[in-house]
Amino acid sequence: xxxxxxxGLGKLLARQGILVAFVVFMIxxxxxxxxxxxxxxxxxxxxxxxxxxxxALGVTFVVIGGNLDLSVGSMMSFSTIVVLDLHDxxxxxxxxxxxxxxxxALGGFIGFLVGYLKLNSLIVTLGxxxxxxxxxxxxxxxxxxxxxxxxxxxFSVFGQGSIVGIPVPILMFALLAVVLSIxxxxxxFGRKVYAVGGNGTAATFSGIPRARVVFMTYLFxxxxxxxxGLIQASRSLGSQNTVGQGLELxxxxxxxxxxxxxxxxxxxxxxxxxxVLILGFIQNGLLLMGLAFYVQYVVTWIIIILAxxxxxxxxxxxxxxxxx
Amino acid sequence: xxxxxPALRLEGIVKTFPGVRALDNVSFEVMPGxxxxxxxxxxxxxxxxxxxxxxxxxxxxGQIYIAEKxxxxxxxxxxxxxxxxxIHQELSLADELSVAENIFLGELPRRSFGxxxxxxxxxxxxxxxxxxxxGFNARTRLGDLSIANQxxxxxxxxxxxxxxxxIFDEPTASLTDAEKVVLFKVIADLQxxxxxxxxxxxxxxxxxxxxxxxxxLRDGQYRGTLNTAETxxxxxxxLMIGRKLDLSRNESHHEMGDVALEVRNLSCGExxxxxxxxxxxxxxxxxxxxxxxxxxxxxxxxxxxxxxxxGQIFLNGEEVRIHSPQDAIRRGISLVPEDRKAQGLVLGMNxxxxxxxxxxxxxxAGPFVSDGAEVAIFDQYRDKLDIRTPGWRQLVGNLSGGNQxxxxxxxxxxxxxxxxxxxxxxxxIDVGSKSEIHNLIRxxxxxxxxxxxxxxxxxxxxxxxxxxxxxxxxxxxREFTSEEVTEDSLIQAISGISGDKVA
Numbered sequence: 001x002x003x004x005x006x007x008g009l010g011k012l013l014a015r016q017g018i019l020v021a022f023v024v025f026m027i028x029x030x031x032x033x034x035x036x037x038x039x040x041x042x043x044x045x046x047x048x049x050x051x052x053x054x055x056a057l058g059v060t061f062v063v064i065g066g067n068l069d070l071s072v073g074s075m076m077s078f079s080t081i082v083v084l085d086l087h088d089x090x091x092x093x094x095x096x097x098x099x100x101x102x103x104x105a106l107g108g109f110i111g112f113l114v115g116y117l118k119l120n121s122l123i124v125t126l127g128x129x130x131x132x133x134x135x136x137x138x139x140x141x142x143x144x145x146x147x148x149x150x151x152x153x154x155f156s157v158f159g160q161g162s163i164v165g166i167p168v169p170i171l172m173f174a175l176l177a178v179v180l181s182i183x184x185x186x187x188x189f190g191r192k193v194y195a196v197g198g199n200g201t202a203a204t205f206s207g208i209p210r211a212r213v214v215f216m217t218y219l220f221x222x223x224x225x226x227x228x229g230l231i232q233a234s235r236s237l238g239s240q241n242t243v244g245q246g247l248e249l250x251x252x253x254x255x256x257x258x259x260x261x262x263x264x265x266x267x268x269x270x271x272x273x274x275x276v277l278i279l280g281f282i283q284n285g286l287l288l289m290g291l292a293f294y295v296q297y298v299v300t301w302i303i304i305i306l307a308x309x310x311x312x313x314x315x316x317x318x319x320x321x322x323x324x
Numbered sequence: 325x326x327x328x329x330p331a332l333r334l335e336g337i338v339k340t341f342p343g344v345r346a347l348d349n350v351s352f353e354v355m356p357g358x359x360x361x362x363x364x365x366x367x368x369x370x371x372x373x374x375x376x377x378x379x380x381x382x383x384x385x386g387q388i389y390i391a392e393k394x395x396x397x398x399x400x401x402x403x404x405x406x407x408x409x410x411i412h413q414e415l416s417l418a419d420e421l422s423v424a425e426n427i428f429l430g431e432l433p434r435r436s437f438g439x440x441x442x443x444x445x446x447x448x449x450x451x452x453x454x455x456x457x458x459g460f461n462a463r464t465r466l467g468d469l470s471i472a473n474q475x476x477x478x479x480x481x482x483x484x485x486x487x488x489x490x491i492f493d494e495p496t497a498s499l500t501d502a503e504k505v506v507l508f509k510v511i512a513d514l515q516x517x518x519x520x521x522x523x524x525x526x527x528x529x530x531x532x533x534x535x536x537x538x539x540x541l542r543d544g545q546y547r548g549t550l551n552t553a554e555t556x557x558x559x560x561x562x563l564m565i566g567r568k569l570d571l572s573r574n575e576s577h578h579e580m581g582d583v584a585l586e587v588r589n590l591s592c593g594e595x596x597x598x599x600x601x602x603x604x605x606x607x608x609x610x611x612x613x614x615x616x617x618x619x620x621x622x623x624x625x626x627x628x629x630x631x632x633x634x635g636q637i638f639l640n641g642e643e644v645r646i647h648s649p650q651d652a653i654r655r656g657i658s659l660v661p662e663d664r665k666a667q668g669l670v671l672g673m674n675x676x677x678x679x680x681x682x683x684x685x686x687x688x689a690g691p692f693v694s695d696g697a698e699v700a701i702f703d704q705y706r707d708k709l710d711i712r713t714p715g716w717r718q719l720v721g722n723l724s725g726g727n728q729x730x731x732x733x734x735x736x737x738x739x740x741x742x743x744x745x746x747x748x749x750x751x752x753i754d755v756g757s758k759s760e761i762h763n764l765i766r767x768x769x770x771x772x773x774x775x776x777x778x779x780x781x782x783x784x785x786x787x788x789x790x791x792x793x794x795x796x797x798x799x800x801x802r803e804f805t806s807e808e809v810t811e812d813s814l815i816q817a818i819s820g821i822s823g824d825k826v827a
Contacts (some may be wrong), residue, residue, distance in 0.1 A: 186692040188684040195681055198670035204629070205667045206681040206735070207653040265672050 058224025066264025079229025107222020159235025198265025331520030581605030590635030610789030656742030726757025
């Protein structure tokens with residue numbers, strides 16, 4: 001929506017700050033360690049970001065619609081465990097749709113609570129984070145889940161395969177990003193998501209079924225979680241019950257880094273993809289610099305806080321203000 | 325007064341927002357012991373000026389002086405520390421705390437280990453309350469007080485800092501006559517203490533009763549200061565309005581069609597009761613009444629936002645049940661809501677997307693939104709309504725109030741409604757756009773739309789309506805035709821007391 005007539009570095013930073021920051025990070029890390037921009041490193045970063053990225057695409061819908069989804073990490077563990085368990089029981093070609101159906105049911109339940117009953121999404125999804133974890137442990141009996149015959153299943157294609165040299169997880173991430181970007185940016189439904197998140201009351205006064213739109217955003221989120229669970233399960237062919245633990249915050253971080261407002265109504269799928277890549281490359285860059293992996297938790301947090309602060313500061317034109 | 329220095333002076337204040345010059349070189353002063361009225365139409369810049377004074381907006385240019393000492397206001401706290409206190413129209417108090425805690429919030433007297441010194445707190449509060457002569461004490465829970473008494477608490481809070489200037493923003497908006505008398509006594513008391521009082525109000529009779537001087541803003545510009553004793557309402561109005569606004573009685577007559585909307589004995593809980601009216605194609609039906617009379621609630625019920633407890637709604641002679649705005653829109657009922665920013669527009673969205681929002685499902689080519697179809701609609705209504713915007717990509721939040729309102733009206737006109745309900749069509753809109761919107765409403769009726777206009781401004785209702793429904797406390801008191809209505813009879817009807825003129 002940027003006007004072409006805007007001038008000045010300040011305005012460029014305010015509007016495209018996240019892209020500028022991305023380029024600066026890449027240059028700085030590349031100068032510090034040339035290996036950083038080697039093709040195999042870049043491909044590695046994207047591949048390892050794919051699961052997070054797929055989940056972030058769905059959460060982008062929820063956040064633009066004006067809500068939060070903190071249940072995605074826990075839900076991804078559920079999807080992974082369920083599809084691995086069903087793989088040996090009913091075969092992969094039935095296990096996958098069954099897992100998608102169950103994950104969508106969970107998303108629909110959250111969407112019902114937040115959309116139709118108008119419960120606070122933070123409370124609902126924080127509660128679901130814990131409840132779904134309980135559900136997962138109940139399903140698995142607390143044990144790790146493994147596929148019996150790891151060599152003889154085509155199921156591994158989603159996590160380990162590649163088509164014309166490109167890893168399947170990257171292809172799935174890219175394909176989903178394009179499809180969801182079109183849905184959000186080009187369809188009436190996408191427009192309604194922006195309207196509901198931007199001003200739910202005005203959307204209602206314009207005849208937009210707010211509850212249904214919110215409900216749908218959680219279905220999108222659940223679909224993405226199921227896809228992420230599929231990739232995760234297929235990559236390792238075995239899993240702990242806690243495989244998605246903590247991912248909800250990283251996902252949210254990527255979405256915010258991409259510039260979606262937590263108040264709703266702004267953000268794009270493309271920006272979220274940039275946010276995911278920034279997060280992935282920062283973590284990779286820190287590792288290449290020889291820092292222990294746990295340092296990245298702290299650095300990631302600092303970067304998110306900076307991103308959010310600068311975003312707000314750009315909007316109000318000051319670094320600090322007593323109001324809003 | 326002339327040998328004193330001003331308690332507060334603003335000089336050459338300029339403040340621009342994207343697309344709007346909200347304040348254009350405004351200067352203004354208040355002397356100690358003076359009550360100085362600040363007047364102007366909605367959108368004239370009063371509230372922006374006060375926000376600059378209160379440190380909420382940075383002025384682009386200009387200087388604020390307190391006792392001729394230049395100061396920079398960067399926050400409400402700093403304004404208060406400089407002795408400038410606001411009594412806001414919307415109260416900013418905590419319901420669950422006591423009166424004393426509200427008054428000293430942030431500055432509670434302390435004992436050792438950070439414990440609150442309750443005795444000192446209550447004593448200090450009661451001392452202040454005593455000077456205000458109020459009927460409650462320091463320990464009263466704020467939420468238990470009336471609005472008027474809550475306002476007294478705000479005033480008491482202002483008095484804790486020994487203010488140089490106190491700004492009252494529409495203080496009497498929700499007060500009864502008896503409560504107003506108490507407020508005016510408090511203001512007189514402030515005056516005698518040498519405090520400069522800035523009094524913002526639309527109510528002429530109050531202005532002429534209590535102020536010493538009147539300054540007028542119009543379209544963001546300072547228009548002059550008058551001595552209250554030497555002027556009259558006409559002169560002030562002339563300064564405020566500038567060019568003469570055509571608010572004559574509606575006298576246009578054209579063919580009216582069939583009844584488009586009829587409401588019979590509609591009730592909704594305690595909000596309104598037994599309301600019946602009808603509106604024909606080609607007719608403007610005005611709803612006039614005080615805030616809280618139930619007018620907006622009727623509109624919201626017809627639009628499907630509330631469920632009626634009893635009664636019937638007929639559209640083109642056929643009974644309809646409307647349970648949601650989608651139902652209403654499908655049947656051709658449109659509502660331009662009262663609060664443009666909260667209910668009418670998604671401010672962070674561009675002009676075009678706001679305008680086509682209710683029909684975005686139909687703006688498609690295949691599964692996708694068609695840019696071409698949307699732009700065509702936008703261009704058509706931009707031209708038709710003379711909406712001034714650099715382009716459809718402009719965010720609606722950057723437009724002036726008048727243009728925003730036209731976007732909302734365009735949004736519904738492009739749906740070709742059977743019935744168009746417009747709630748407070750010109751609230752917060754500058755004078756020029758106001759008459760444009762009035763003309764537009766008349767023109768829509770002439771084109772055969774059935775239009776319902778809800779307004780709190782009598783000249784507006786008289787100007788646009790063919791018939792007027794007067795409401796009081798949830799009930800229809802009387803219906804007037806434009807020929808028979810008089811200002812007096814209308815005022816009587818909406819005050820619910822016949823023969824007794826309200827202020």
